[in-house]
Amino acid sequence: MLSPTEANNLILFHLGDGLRARHSVFVGYVMDHLAKLLGEDHVHWEVTGLCHDLDFEVTAEDRSRHGLLAAEWLRDELPDVALVAIQSHDHRTGILSETKLALALKLADAIAVGELDVGRCHDRGSERRLTPRSIGSSAISAALPSGTNHPTC
Ligand SMILES: [Fe+2]
Numbered sequence: 813m814l815s816p817t818e819a820n821n822l823i824l825f826h827l828g829d830g831l832r833a834r835h836s837v838f839v840g841y842v843m844d845h846l847a848k849l850l851g852e853d854h855v856h857w858e859v860t861g862l863c864h865d866l867d868f869e870v871t872a873e874d875r876s877r878h879g880l881l882a883a884e885w886l887r888d889e890l891p892d893v894a895l896v897a898i899q900s901h902d903h904r905t906g907i908l909s910e911t912k913l914a915l916a917l918k919l920a921d922a923i924a925v926g927e928l929d930v931g932r933c934h935d936r937g938s939e940r941r942l943t944p945r946s947i948g949s950s951a952i953s954a955a956l957p958s959g960t961n962h963p964t965c
């Protein structure tokens with residue numbers, strides 16, 4: 813199984829350090845927190861979140877392959893439950909999964925998309941390093957119990 817550091821290196825390789833990379837790191841961050849809240853393996857969930865959009869650029873012309881190609885790349889690196897979560901996170905693949913991991917990934921993805929849509933984590937031109945703390949979000953407050961510590965943008 814990949815470590816978070818290895819997953820971040822894959823993000824840099826496949827997505828660079830632009831908006832989709834920041835989105836992926838944020839999804840990993842949310843997944844880490846959701847796993848801790850639910851008593852799940854937080855490293856496994858974080859890595860799944862980090863890797864969920866690795867094929868985003870190369871599937872731009874055919875989103876029915878988005879997640880499927882990433883899962884193929886990762887087939888020897890992640891357990892099946894993570895691969896299926898990645899395959900099913902975009903409805904256009906037609907793959908369905910209702911495991912806790914798959915449902916959490918869809919939630920984390922939606923939270924992250926919303927954050928970027930309102931521009932709270934839009935860090936254009938910044939020289940900041942790509943880290944979970946560099947793209948933390950105030951919106952996660954809506955998804956986590958009050959009093960939960962989290963970074964802000
Ligand atoms: Fe995606």
Ligand SMILES: [Fe+2]
Pocket residue numbers: 835839864865921
């Ligand atoms: Fe995503």
